[in-house]
Each structure stands twice: as structure tokens, then as C-alpha cells.
Amino acid sequence: MTLEILKDKEELRAVIDAYATLGDDKKLTEQMALFTPDTTYNVFMNGHQVVATSGRDQMEKDFAEHIAQVKTYFTLNGQFSVTVDGDTASGVSFSQLKMIRETEGKDVLTDYSVRYEDTFVRQDGKWLIKARIGHFIMIEVREINN
Structure with a gap:
């Protein structure tokens, strides 16, 4: 494995982590900048x-x-595993995603176990997500006391 491939893999991991961090912080505009203008995003549950x-x-x-x-x-x-081929890459990552929504005055936690399949492209020296498929494998919903 070359140093260039290792650098690319590190940059691609940074994209995945930035997606999560920006999402958690509700920084939508910055999060969208991680995607190509013609991106596709698909979600599968059960x-x-x-x-x-x-x-x-x-x-x-x-x-x-x-x-x-x-x-x-x-x-x-x-x-997170990724295969780099020049200015394109494909990868698989796993995440635990938790969301709290208010339902009937009570906090409800939804806990998702997700496998993402991503296609990346390097544009202007920067890795972007071209396509993302989220497989929400396990979903648990419960009321919580904060």
C-alpha cells in the first residue's frame, strides 16, 4: 500500500466522521458540502x-x-473499510445513531444500527460522497427520562 493510498483512506475516514459530527451539531449546510451536487442518498429499513x-x-x-x-x-x-481507485473510492462504514424526538410531551429515543455503503469521488483535490446507501439494520424506540 502506497503512502498516497494511506493518505486517501485517512481523508475518506475524515469525510465519514465529519458527516456524523456535522449532523450531530445540526450544521446542515456544512454537512451538505460533503456531497457532490448530483449525489444520491437511499435508506433501507427492514x-x-x-x-x-x-x-x-x-x-x-x-x-x-x-x-x-x-x-x-x-x-x-x-x-470503516474503503477501496481507492484513483479519483474514485467505495467503502462501507458502521454507525450507531441515536435521535431524541418529543412525542406527546415525552422524550423518545430511537437507536439505529446502520451500515452505510458509499461511493466517493475526488473533485478539485477534495473527497466527496457521490452516493450513500444507509441500511438501518436494527431499530429500537423507547421513552427516556432526561
Whole structure:
């Protein structure tokens, strides 16, 4: 493995971690800057597709609607593997994503175990997400006391 490949892998991991951190902080504009303008974003829950978004502008609108419903996000990233081929790359990452929403005056925690499949491209020397597929494998919902 060359030093260039190792550098690319480190930069790609930084993109994945930035996605999580910016999402947790609800910094939507900065988070969207991690995607190509023609990005695609798909979500599957229990094997069924529940989200299919094309284009960064549409994705930003969809994410903004979601953010408005969530009080708190917390993401913990785990394993990440990526294959780099010049200015393209593909990878798989795993995350624990927690969201707190208020329902009928009570805080409700939804805990997701997610496997992301990503396609990346390097544009103007910067790695961006070209396509993201989220497989929400386990979902737990419970009321919490804060």
C-alpha cells in the first residue's frame, strides 16, 4: 500500500466522521458540502427502501425537514473499510445513531444500527460522497427520562 493510498483512506475516514459530527451539531449546510451536487442518498429499513433522494439541493431540503423534528442527535462511528481507485473510492462504514424526538410531551429515543455503503469521488483535490446507501439494520424506540 502506497503512502498516497494511506493518505486517501485517512481523508475518506475524515469525510465519514465529519458527516456524523456535522449532523450531530445540526450544521446542515456544512454537512451538505460533503456531497457532490448530483449525489444520491437511499435508506433501507427492514429491507424496504424508505428514502430515495437525488441531488444535494433536494437532500438538503429533506434533511432540513428531518432536523426540525429531532431535539438531539448522537452518532458513534465504528468500522470503516474503503477501496481507492484513483479519483474514485467505495467503502462501507458502521454507525450507531441515536435521535431524541418529543412525542406527546415525552422524550423518545430511537437507536439505529446502520451500515452505510458509499461511493466517493475526488473533485478539485477534495473527497466527496457521490452516493450513500444507509441500511438501518436494527431499530429500537423507547421513552427516556432526561
